[in-house]
Amino acid sequence: MWVTVAIHGLLLASVMASEQVPFGRQGLWKVELDSVWDLLGPFPIHAREHHLLSPAFPLNLSHPIDYNRSWPSSYADGGLVRWSQVTSSRHGDIEISFPHVRWKALRSTEGWAALQHHAVIRTTLTLHPPSNPGSVDRTPRIHVHLKQGSFFALRPQGVDHSSFIPVWYPGNIYDLERALPLLIDLPVFPSLTEPTKYEIFVSADYELRLFGDPLVHQKDIPVQKLSIQIDIQEVQQFLSFVHQPSQDIVPDFWGGYAFGYAMGIGIQSITKWWTATDIKLKIDNPSIRLRLLYQVRIAPSQMRVVPIVIEQTSPFRGELLEFEISLRAGEEYEILFASIPIKHQSLQIGERQAIKCSFFLAGSSPSAFMAKPPTTITSTQHPPIIALHGAGVDVLSQSFWSESLPNNKFSWLIVASGRTSWGLDWHGPSARDVWESLDALTTLLEKAVYGFSGSWGLARNTRVLMMGHSNGGQGTWYLSSRFPDRILGAIPAAAYIKSQAYVPLTMARSGHFIDPVLRSILESALTSDDNDLHISNLVDTPILAIHGGDDENVPVWHSREAFATLKSWSPSANISFREDPGQGHWYPNVLNNSEVQDFVDDVTYSSRISIPSQSFTLTVTAPQDCGSLHGWRINQVTIPGRFGRLQVTWVDDSKVIVEPSNILSFTVPQSHGPFEFSVESVSGKWEMRKPQPSMTSQPPGRIQSILSSPGPITIITSRKSSGNDHSAALRLAYVLQLYHRLDSEIIAEDEAHTRTAGTWPTGNIIFIGPPRSPFATDILGQRRTSARTINHDSTIHFGTRKFQKPGQALMFSHPHPTQNNSLMLFILYNDDSGLERAVRVFPFRTGVAVPDCVIVGAMMDTLGAAGIEGAGCVGQRLAVKRGHDLVSPLTRFSKRGP
Ligand SMILES: *[C@@H]1O[C@H](CO)[C@@H](O)[C@H](O)[C@H]1NC(C)=O
Ligand SMILES: *[C@@H]1O[C@H](CO)[C@@H](O)[C@H](O)[C@H]1NC(C)=O
Ligand SMILES: *[C@@H]1O[C@H](CO)[C@@H](O)[C@H](O)[C@H]1NC(C)=O
Ligand SMILES: *[C@@H]1O[C@H](CO)[C@@H](O)[C@H](O)[C@H]1NC(C)=O
Ligand SMILES: *[C@@H]1O[C@H](CO)[C@@H](O)[C@H](O)[C@H]1NC(C)=O
Secondary structure, three states: EEEEEEEEEEEEEEEEEEOOOOOOOOOOOOEOOOOEEEEEEEEEOOOOOOHHOOOOOOOOOOOOOOOOOOOEEEHHHHHEEEEEEEOOOOOEEEOOOOOOOOOHHHHHHHHHHHHHHEEEEEEEEEEOOOOOOHHHOOOEEEEEEEEOOOOOEEEEOOOOOOOOOOOOOOOEEOOOOOOEEEEEEEEOOOOOOEEEEEEEEEEEEEEEEHHHOOOOOOOOOOOOOEEEEEEEOOOOOOOOEEOOOOHOEEEOOEOOOOOOOEEEEEEEEHHHHHHHEEEEEOOOOOOOOEEEEOOEOOOOOEEEEEEEEEEOOOOOOOEEEEEEEEEEOEEEEEEEEEEEOEEEEEEOOOOOOEEEHHHHHHHEEEEEEEOOOOOOOOOOOOOOOEEEEOOOOOOOOOHHHHHHHOOOOOOEEOOOOOOOOOOOOOOOOHHHHHHHHHHHHHHHHHHHHHHHHHHHOOOOOOOEEEEEOHEEEEHHHHHHHHOOHHHHEEEEEOOOOHHHHOOOOOOOOOHHOOOOHHHHHHHHHHHHOOOOHHHHHOOOOOEEEEEEEEOOOOOOHHHHHHHHHHHHOOOOOOOOEEEEEEOOOOOOOOOHHHHHHHHHHHHHHHOOOOOOOOOEEEEEEOOOHOOOOOOEEEEEEEEOOOEEEEEEEEEOOEEEEEEEEOEEEEEEEEOOOOOOEEEOOOOEEEEOOOOOOOOOOOOOOHHHHHHOOOOOOOEEEOOOOOHHHHHHHHHHHHHOOOOOOOOOOEEEEEHHHHOOOOOOOOEEEEEEOOOOOOHHHHOOOOOOEEEEEEHOOOOOOOOOEOOOOOOEEEEEEEEOOOOOOOEEEEOOOOOOOHHHHHHHHHOHHHHHHHHEEEEEOHHHHHOOOOOOOOEHHHHHHHHOOHHHHHHHOOOEEOOOOO
């Protein structure tokens, strides 16, 4: 990990932190991590269950640990497991495996699901005080980088734990690129006179998607490979912010002009609330000017990418861009100097060079993608190709993916980032990233300055050819079936259909305890991700599906099933399935072969739009995330969380039969109207009207929608700079940045309270606080959902139910206080343990099944989803869905605006 240290505006040092941070330097704190770890496991779990169970499961960290005790686990012969030990390498690498388990026998009956397992590991962390404690920092913090583990927590050693509530910090489970370590406070200050010991606990979860099938290495035993690095961060007066160059976003230049006017500079605050207020070039340059897109306030320990606009009047040919960013914290002013290398490109016809382009996602967050111009010049414009990479592929630093794609003879090739190498599996913000990358390139090509011919341009809102491999193959199914009218053809390769079909959820611990009705309500949060359920939308899209016949990572079964499902909707669907016998998950010609090339050339050259079938079915679950099919669009579903279907059958040119199910409103194609049909709220009859913009926001259907923010996310905490809700806010800001490159600003409740329609920036809001907090009471008092707080007993009520037990917290979607295109999420907790549970189920990864509203409780620690006390979707007007006893009645968004 590279850290550039800025001290009073001087770039002082650039150190390899894990190797060269001077741990033992005279006079400083020293951190020591015992290399012997205690290990308990394995326990059955499903792919995302560690977000619900306690990461320390089966331990209760409020109790002392009995290392002699055995625990029930169906993995073990005899049904019991005991503690063992594992030793980490000098660099903090840990390999966890359970060779005594008869994996082969388990796999033969339980399949891949049997390989997924949970374990907990612990060791001791010791902080040695400086030899000369006189002038040192009394409150050192630590940097922790946990790779491929899900969560970690620290517990002070040698004290009574009966009231200890662990704070679980997120790991970098995907080993995402350019990850910064988490900078955290120790649970108690270390002693200045003697070594202080803490225990560190890590949740180690074997996920097949991450660690693969051991059979690939001719082994039966699954092995988890984690790594953990811990360094000390002394809080010292002079080190209060740093430039993190790994987080910068800088476009390539072409012909002296930035290929994208967006730039981003990663700044991490170490101690204070710094605000980046201004930027200027070190030496004035008549051809280039920089300005901040907006002022950025950075919480202590937070890293934000400061958005900078590049403005040019003439070509800039410099090798370096040197500038100063002004920072302010209260009355204190500082300057951060930065010197950014510029890559100048000159693209030649036929060379298939890639250029890095930049844009502001949602008009606010600096983002980048790679593009390759067409290799031949033709007299007309051709639709672009969009390529979606597989999980773990970082397109900004690796070129093999774009080099493995077929030749883009006539078209631009867009190699999208999807936010990060995993993103949200091309859904949510990753899907938005794809469309906005295309818009950004379209805008760039309209600019004359780059000096290429007009036929290289792109039409606004052009249709595209979509292709992808693995996770990107899945993304190709996803984007094509949710935006069929934007797709000319699709090439999904080695794709999985949906997460639940990839590694089944059958080994879920919660499965033995949960009411199936509660389970179905929770899993409805996955419906809008389920590609098979939306495949009806592809009956008129040319598709070439590809899969290696011996794929060891995504079984070929998935493509065969997707093919069969589409053929069931329409036997005449134009889909070909190419199964490459004997091939595995990746092979160099998976997309570089003559069949793909012919398909690409045909689709991009002809730009032919398929003739609509006489009868087709549009399926939509989350209307806000979907486009139209042959111009037909579903605007609102009646019961969120369930899909809506519109069956359209043309009788003749003038007569069409439309059969809606679970639809509140839909629009007919422009060519026939435009008209919107909606269900009249009182009579329940259909009425026709001109399309009208909605004054209220759509009920989102699931909490994950909070990630699809039209601007930086504002996280409001009830206390500034302290307390567990502030720590929770920092953890959310960290995962949003690490997993999705989504920006967030943390503000305190009293500031939020003063905001009005004019002063709320565009973007979603997350509120974290206890029910009695004045901001929550105020917003909920407007009764736009059925959640409300009652001042005198400081508990939260949902409909007629009151939630007041220790360990509980509520997390639910709510309309934004003033905006109809933004959302709000409340996390209201009765106590710190409830808050911890709610933060763990915050769905920053795909497959964490949380609908619009969940009430978490203490039993979740041991029972997973079965410990959830209530769940539901926020409905709209006609919503009538009944849960079982545990499930709170559905709530509604009221029509009343702010
Ligand atoms: C953990 O132990 C504490 C203290 O005994 C207890 O209050 C709490 O309920 C336990 N948690 C669970 C999930 O059993
Ligand atoms: C664990 O077992 C060892 C050896 O049998 C014994 O000496 C020790 O007292 C036991 N510890 C506890 C906490 O029961
Ligand atoms: C793609 O296939 C062509 C033809 O077989 C070959 O010449 C080329 O090297 C391949 N490209 C890559 C990146 O493998
Ligand atoms: C299917 O789509 C491909 C690619 O556009 C096209 O070449 C082919 O003619 C289509 N087949 C039919 C039967 O329409
Ligand atoms: C939000 O409301 C404004 C009018 O206040 C309207 O112009 C706009 O289209 C609405 N947006 C949505 C997404 O409904």
